[in-house]
């Protein structure tokens with residue numbers, strides 16, 4: 031049985047970046063509500079399209095994301111869950127549908143996050159993530175992994191980044207406390223280099239096995 035891993039952290043903390051490492055090292059599936067929603071951005075739901083929330087930096091309504099997560103987790107033999115739960119009701123729902131082996135929290139100061147988000151570039155082909163200053167591709171605008179074209183997400187503008195961080199503080203910071211109070215949280219210094227963070231993430235997963 032592969033481990034069930036939850037990775038928490040503010041927007042831009044490095045969840046997606048470290049999830050890629052986890053997938054490669056531990057052979058689990060990457061389950062990420064952000065990517066799933068971006069693939070279905072213009073899907074009509076009774077609440078409106080995901081895009082109408084995402085482009086404003088607001089949370090997509092719980093029923094929409096809960097359904098995505100339940101379907102994805104039921105098909106995964108071991109996973110790293112990234113971008114969910116983002117509020118306490120989602121955390122409650124998650125505890126009803128699965129058991130977690132490890133909960134990681136990437137701790138990054140708010141001042142650092144906006145610069146990470148506005149400099150983020152994502153591959154349109156394979157989803158690999160880069161940063162114009164902190165993790166630049168060898169050739170500007172081109173993915174190192176697959177040669178695909180890099181783009182900037184619609185919500186990675188400074189204004190929307192700040193709103194997402196505010197929404198995180200209001201809704202998702204309590205989720206971190208929820209796991210912390212249960213003594214389940216592995217807190218990791220997310221302000222280290224990419225390699226430094228990865229060493230700590232790997233060690234935390236290995237010590238939970």
Ligand code: ADP
Nearest residue numbers: 042043044045046047146150160161164223224
């Ligand atoms: P999240 O999924 O938590 O929103 P990402 O993994 O997409 O975060 O990272 C956000 C941005 O910060 C990306 O551009 C990424 O390359 C960069 N980044 C990730 N980890 C680090 C780090 N340890 N130091 C500097 N930049 C980082």
Ligand code: ADP
Nearest residue numbers: 041042063064083084088089090095113114116
């Ligand atoms: P980041 O990598 O910056 O943390 P994500 O890609 O996880 O951002 O999420 C992008 C957007 O998708 C969020 O701002 C929100 O609108 C929506 N979203 C993602 N996951 C959830 C969730 N669990 N609940 C509600 N909305 C979500």
Ligand code: ZN
Nearest residue numbers: 153156173176
């Ligand atoms: Zn690529």
